[in-house]
Amino acid sequence: MWLVSCFFHAQANASQALVTSVKTKAKPEVYGQWLFNGEFANQSFNGFNPAYQITLGDNIRVQVWGGTSFDAMLTVDKQGNIFIPQVGPVNVSGVKNSELNQVVLGKVKQVFQKNVHVYATLESAQPVKVYVTGGVNQPGLYAGLSSDSILYFLDKAQGIQTQAGSYLDVRQIRQGQVIQSYNLYDFLANGAMVPHQVQDGDTLFVAPRNNFVAVEGLVGQAVAVEFAKQTASVADISQFVTPSPKVTHVRIYRNSGQEQYVDYFDIASAQTQLVYSGDKLVFVSDQKQRSISVRVEGEHESAQEYILPHGSTLAGLVTQIELNNLSDISGIQLFRKSIQARQKEMLKTSLQSLESSVLTARSSTQEAAALRAKEAELILQWVERAKNIEPRGQVILTNSATFDDIYLEQGDLIRIPSRSSLILVHGEVVFPSAITIEKESNLIDYINSAGGYTQSQDSTYVIVMHKNGQFEKYLAEDTDVLEDVKVVGGDEIFVLPKVDTKYLQFGKDITQVIYQIAVSAAVVLGV
Structure with a gap:
């Protein structure tokens, strides 16, 4: 049973932590x-280096032997002296630790000129x-x-x-x-x-605080940097922020009264440019992409790393790949970092929305809130697990798509899958497993071969994902439809968990996130 209710104290603490976190991240950092x-x-x-200077209140252990004997802990008095019987006051204020023994020995030898030895050392600081x-x-x-x-x-x-x-x-x-x-x-x-x-x-x-400039962009530390004079050069500021080797240009936003101006310099010319308090430096890369590197993995006989001209297409790359008898070119897969980042951002947004709903929901009575607090806590725990999911960034290559229209990007990963006679069944089935393909079998047959559903199939979804990233979604309760669905070798079947929709608002939200994770990451995250 799923109901999101207010946590009272727990909710207040979590909400406050969320607000504090946002506020903390919003503050611009200052160098240092x-x-x-x-x-x-x-x-x-509580120790001393050789350059330490004796000061008032320091404790000094003095040992004298030979012509006379003395062993005591002496404290430097207000006049900077220690007092040694038969010798008198010895001024040690300001004496370096490394010279202390010689100073005391020199004073003692003024009285006992022969057969006398001294050892003086600092015991503790004041x-x-x-x-x-x-x-x-x-x-x-x-x-x-x-x-x-x-x-x-x-x-x-x-x-x-x-x-x-x-x-x-x-x-x-x-x-x-x-x-x-x-x-x-x-x-x-x-x-x-x-x-x-x-x-x-x-x-x-x-x-x-003195004058300062804000620094952003391709730097090791995006911070505000302080400087003492009226102006500072870009080179002066750069030594504190570690610009990336990729930097080619610097953008300088200058504030003058109610107006703002922008200057743009290549990195070499920018070094001598002067900046003023309140200016902002943005280190950028203004390089033209002339070539890209892509990687080809999987079932083929060719090299795995390709350097291609900018603007190359998937079709052009495929002609360079030497396939073998096991290569399944119809199921070719394309994974892209920019798509992965976008999927991660969309998942993050969905989870933040769900988390916000949990933290701001209200119950009509205190008793109801107390009864539902555990369910809300479990949802938040599930959200934390979902945040660790990494989408794959797979580009869906439809059957009707021509590879001539698909332009490759830097860092793309192309995978040539092997021909397969297996169907993988995941998620809410009794025995998630790999099952050999049967010509006459349909979708529901493979689910039954994996032990069937672990939950009632009411409101449960089944996703069929093909090698090339295409997928179809079906309601598990539509058995007539499932019996007509044919799958091919290499397909994956995902049975999504059922979410109790008694509390409709969050039931739909959770179901949507589960579906989003399954499609983008090929993972079924149970609730």
Whole structure:
């Protein structure tokens, strides 16, 4: 029994997820927005590199032996010193980690000039709290370590606001002075990051977004790219978006007040063209198709790959194929990528329509909705399975068609089937199987040979698909008609599942999608 009803909470959540998904996809991406997804915030860096500079609050293990003995953990005080008994204060603030041991040893040897050895090493970095503000998603005060990078604290603040914050101008402020600026594009494009430590009370300020251009077309990343100056060249922008090798031209949409202009340049000339904030670059391929490659598979003796002039026909190709005794040229099959993509899009549209109907349907009472929620959930699960179906993209070659009228496209696949004495029976039969052809047998005989229907044949459809893609549809209950239908070797019989049409609206929708899948993908998807 099929009824689509409202889910109440489940439906509301699913609807909200659907809306959120659509909204998310609609937002234009900004170069670098994928940088802050929690990976930096999840990994605090409690370690030191040789260039790390000692700062206030750092803990240093100092061991002295020989002329005197000393072993203690010392904390760098507010004046930047550690205190060693019998030696006195040793200033280590700003000393590089790689030079720490020599600095401490030099101070100790001023007192103990002979037979003394020193080992000084950093034990832990100072815990700090850093303000993060400006164009970030969650400004605030965030805890970390002095050895953590600015990416850690920016990620803690949920990253940079893509429409407001700058990836080119992140400032580290200490006591009211900018002590370091960061360009995150350098990190993204080249892996370069200025190693500058943070201290307790520092502020990371993300400046407002600079100028930007949108980039679309044949590029690795269709994003908005930020630039600091008033203008940037196409070459400057290209280094961040990775244009495809197929690109031959660049289209530039220029905005000037209330008017828009379009310029068009070949890729070489475009490199030096200047763009302004708000412009849009579209990288395109303007190549003329002079030849195509098609593939011929199946039962033949010829090569499988053919390079043909643009505008070649199927008839011209067939004359080049060397057939053999098993070749069934009457059942020649043509599969086309553009048709496959179109079939996939049409199936997607049908499934989205059905899914939308499920999510927006209403029941008259809460009790009725609760009773029907399971059926609605099953339909949505079936829709998810249907989304994974891949159409074949087969072009139907009618018996009356002349191959002279069929122009080939780049990437076409032609299959020459073998002569066959088998009939394949799929779908809602007891034993889906391959059955040998019998001259006197009709359509219903082959269905019975497969064990007959698994369901009542009322409102069930039977599809007969021929090798060349042609098909006929029959009502299973029209037994008189089925008895007159003759099939030939290589045909496939699909018995579609019966859908309860008590709830007519969705029964028809589901039946239509099942039929669409069977014809385009040669698959029977049961409900």
